[in-house]
Amino acid sequence: MIDADEMPELPDPFDIAPVRLTVDLSALAENWRDMAKRSGSARTAAVVKADAYGLGLEDCGTTLYEAGARDFFVAVVQEGVTLRAYAPDARIFVLSGIWPGQERMFFENDLVPVIASEEQLAFWMGVIAELGDYPCALQVDTGFNRLGLPLQDALALAEDVSRPASFSPVLVLSHLHSGDAPSAPSNKAQLESFRQVSAAFEGIESSLSASAGIFLGPDYHFDLTRPGIALYGGEAVGGMKPLRPVATAAARIVQIREAAAGGTVSYGATYQLARPSRLAIASVGYADGYLRSLSGSGVPLRAGGTAGGYGYVAGHRVPVVGRVTMDLTIFDVTDVPEGAVNAGDYVELFGPNIPVDDVARAAGTIGYEMLTGLGLRHERRYLEAE
Template sequence: MPLKLPPDATGIITVDLDALQANWRALAERVAPAECAAVVKADAYGLGAAEVIPALELAGCRTFFVATPEEARGARLLAPKARVFALDGLFPGAAPLLVAADVAPVLASLAEVREWASEARHLSRRLPAALQIDSGLNRLGLALDEIKTLVNEPNLLDALDLRLVMSHLACADDPAHPHNAKQRTAFNRRRALLPALPASLAASDGLMLGSAFHYDLVRPGYALYGGQAFRSEPTPVSPVVTVKARVLQVRTLRAGDSVGYSATWQATRPTRLAIVAAGYADGFARALSGASGRKGGVVTIGGQKAPVVGRVSMDLITVDITDVPGEVHRGDLATLIGPGLTIEAMGRTAGTIGYEVLTRLGTRFVRRHTGGGAC
């Protein structure tokens, strides 16, 4: 389908829902017989939960993880028959909202367990929940002393319909890191103190560590959207997103002319510049600026890679197209993320990670979702 950009749009983000569904199926096949869930927090990593969740459900996904209560309520409306877990757990006073949305909080502290159990007793019915164990990430999770308290106060757990016990790996992207085995051992020992429950330890990178990390359920997020953070081998997924922005103007510089704020880049030869309607307000980080003596980000125009020169500003980038063959015209599109321009590469150049690249894509660009029908 030809790319159609509305005349008043600065750029377009295209999300390939067929590729998304294929990624979920590939990961599900890799981890079988474990269940493959989907993490769709932060508006499905910035790609549109309203389109992503139904597409994944059509592909066969039956369990979704979000972060916040608001995200959980949205996911429940989009997938009324699925299991929905809220990773941020139970906010003080939010129990009635999660009950109304039929969402299971991932309880990560004794205080959360007590409050959720109190709500269950108030309603005279057991409420669904997951338990998160701290196995060494030292972020969210029940500490060992809290687990022992739960064991000694069985009335707390008896009030709950516990559906999962889980933890999260700190170094899963590096298969050689000893912390992975250390956390798996801690997870096994601590969950053994609790009632027998389905278990989950691995997310996108953890599932690549092998079947010993799969347990009963894996929770990929980044990998579903084409992310490749695992260091040892490619994750069996394909890119899902492309980002293009409009060329606003083409101009010619003389040798010695500077470009952009603070005049950080100077032309050393007669130079053709394309001014592109993308900036840090659109998720093209200021750290991708190119200066004299320092390479910045890269885009493609006319199928040719071209460097970003000068400072990235809020709304604009300047691209050196001197070596791009053929003509570049006002209204042409520059590719910011696409073939040969991965989210990982952009992240590395900006001094961050592909996760941040995805979730910081701005709202000014038009979003187009393609495919995603029944598989």
């Protein structure tokens, strides 16, 4: 039996992890400051829903709070409860609103429900009638047809002199459905509708713009902006260079293998090698959020002959070949000089050399899904903000 005292010390888990994620908190803080500057006279919130877009609510929330954010948006009440510990005196808005049984969670953690439907409004009126004045926000639908009171109902509510005095919204908000397409006529149509809302609720702060809307200019900023994807280094507007990259995902290469011309690769034998090749087998797959649609062949999105995903190793972009599997993905490293890449090295999946949105496009999706879909097996390292 091996003596435990003779065993080598345990290495840093990050150094030996099959898949790992590096989160640059300095870049996150700088991106928030950048969006705050672009927001002009409007205050700038931070959207941290979905575990801060997959990058970690605790660390990202703390960093954004320390950078100066004092308004936060989460999707569900449980996220707000978690965030409260890291943003002690911030306003935390819960976008999905409030449901029966959640009152205590809201009140004890000082969370602000975003009332998003007629049913929630009726429930909320009952809550404040029983428990007294408590702040809320009111979402108005200006054309998205997702959440929010219909425009005319919201305007009627603003003029309703019989509404309870304890109904005291601190914010009215709406959401642009095509903010990432600056020339879309609907942006101006939604802006004009929201201006009616803002005027009707005079004296109450207004918010229309998420990341993309901020780039549309001051007319869209109102009192509070709500950047999300731009903070995390994703594209807010199609074709516009994103801010600083925040997340880098990488996978360990398990094996480099030689394969003959004419051989096939991965499930279904859908990819045939046209030349003698060197293949790097990496410890990442769709269980880690590296989507199956990034396969080099053999999936519907690739049926038209379009290329799949790429990795980056030893200064080279290397294509995915064959199907991505649950735990493994195969990259063609034939064009990387021999000896420059070896088993145990790491291939970048996305990061400073391959933007997350480029990977997303190759998968037929968007950067939001790549980030929020990161699997549980990524060992994480946070580079602390200065």
